[in-house]
Amino acid sequence: MIYRENGQFKTTYAADQQIFTIAQDKVFVLGVIAFAFIGIPLLADEYMFRAILIPFLILSLAALGVNLLVGYCGQITLGAGAFMAIGAYAAYNFMIRIDGMPLIFGLLLGGLASAGMGILFGIPSLRVRGLYLAVATLAAQFFCDWAFLRLGWFTNYSSSGSVSISNLSVFGWGIDSPLEKYLFCLCFIVVFAFVAKNLTRASIGRQWMAIRDMDVAAEVIGIRPMWAKLSAFAVSSFFVGVAGALWGFVHLGSWEPAAFSVDRSFQLLFMVIIGGMGSILGSFFGAAFIVVLPIFLNQVLPALGHLFGIEISTAGISHAELIIFGSLIVFFLIVEPHGLARLWSIAKEKLRLWPFPH
């Protein structure tokens, strides 16, 4: 009844090619953004920002990057954590080695460094496909783990191996409180989400999707696989690199290579698969699921045990978390292999007809 495109006529090509062609969608998205900028700062407390909202925003950005590569270009990667690390360490080095480097430029340069490495590690994708490629991308992961641990130059020869950056500020505005950090990340994610959405609608995104659906056929109709695959690796690594820099600078403050281990890579791939491959919105759903679930389990399990009069040890809780997390992932893959984004589009279809049955 409410969600209908009836009567919304497009009279120009420009109107026909807008991001959100349906007025309700446009209103909804603007409403969500407005709520994120105004509503949440009024409602959420410090713990919410620190434990849930900031990690959620940064990891959605990373998941978005991974989704461009895995969901849109069909190249499975298990090395996303490495590119987060490259982004973080490159941005760190730009910040400390160049005096007066503005924060935003530092973050973006970190992303660019990550994009460069992404192209390098994407080269095997021209020969190697599918699961072989997935394992091959682990090379990037283990190489970066090693490089940032053993090569002192990257960490500015810090004795403990952990690096930190302090006094973040943009245009004289200091980013200290959780609220400011949240807003800073939010600005990034909004801009990048729109960039990603437009990329996937543009010719480059269509080339990626053609490669994903069948690369030989795409090559036959004149798409250059090298350009398409490497550009996907570059753009994806750029997104992931910026997310990594934000993760290090804004969320962690000081970090070690272990913050970007292979588990992080798996986590990002989980977000993409559970959220929905080839869906911008899905990246957000996936990130929300993966960020919130462990916190939820951590809070609920002891309470639940208490309810039944069982005291569960800390180790027991962490094992139970593993079991429940694993089974939920399998469960979601079984009931909705196309991800949470698919549920969303089914809901939209239903909404279109509501309240009539047909």
Add this chain to the structure above:
Amino acid sequence: MGFFVETLIGGLMAGMLYSLVALGFVLIFKASGVFNFAQGAMVLFAALAMARFSEWANIALGGDNLFLANVIAFFAAGVVMFIAAWAIERLVLRNLVNQEGATLLMATLGIAYVLEGIGQTIFGSEVYPINVGMPKDPVIMFESLFEGGIMINKEDFIAALIAAILVAVLTIFFQKTPVGRALRAVADDHQAAQSIGIPLNRTWVIVWFVAGLVALVAGIIWGSKLGVQFSLATVAMRALPVVILGGLTSVPGAIVGGLIIGVGEKLSEVYLGPYVGGGIEIWFAYMLALVFLLFRPQGLFGEKIIDRV
């Protein structure tokens, strides 16, 4: 020269241990097209079961017959692995038939979490020893050929021997027995196999069970070497380059790949490591596999990938 040969032999033996883990990957991929990331968790799970059952059986038997306790533990752990295989097929694989490779991969990661969690809940999460009477002392060989001889770890030698026997047994099982033939038929073409009356579900249970047994053997060998602990699950990460180097669908590939990776790792660590700060084993193995893949994208012995539009 003696030192070089010693490194080489050490690498070959380490390689056999990698191929043992890699075998599990290959078995499951061949039969069900699933890239099983849970293989490492299965190794941990099996090793935990073995270590604890052996401990419990030893106590129950009064502590004087370690051999019998180990045999009992081995069979008990085998039963546990069968239950695990059955549950995985029943609860997960059956519901995910015909899904994409990436989805199945993620599902096995989920299985890995569950196995790690359950294993540590039931069997505990400390470091447990496995004592199956493996000799720990090194022996010196070929003293007449090289100055000072070559030191070989007896434990590694026996482990390599066990791995070789296991491969031979598996090869016979796949080539000569009816069940093995059924497995190969399913691996070749699911639908064709089903149409001639091979039950897919039972075949999958069998192949996961066989992979579980391989994991058990790998777990016993690795466990008696390093002690059974959580880090055993990461052995899978060391075995992955072996799998892609040898080819996902080839049992001999897993062996040859394991040997190449084992030797490459050891030689690089000894001769290249000191120049760049050491610890390069892990990524060197991946790089080595990557270089091979650039020339043969399907691995050394994998089935040729043919693309048709």
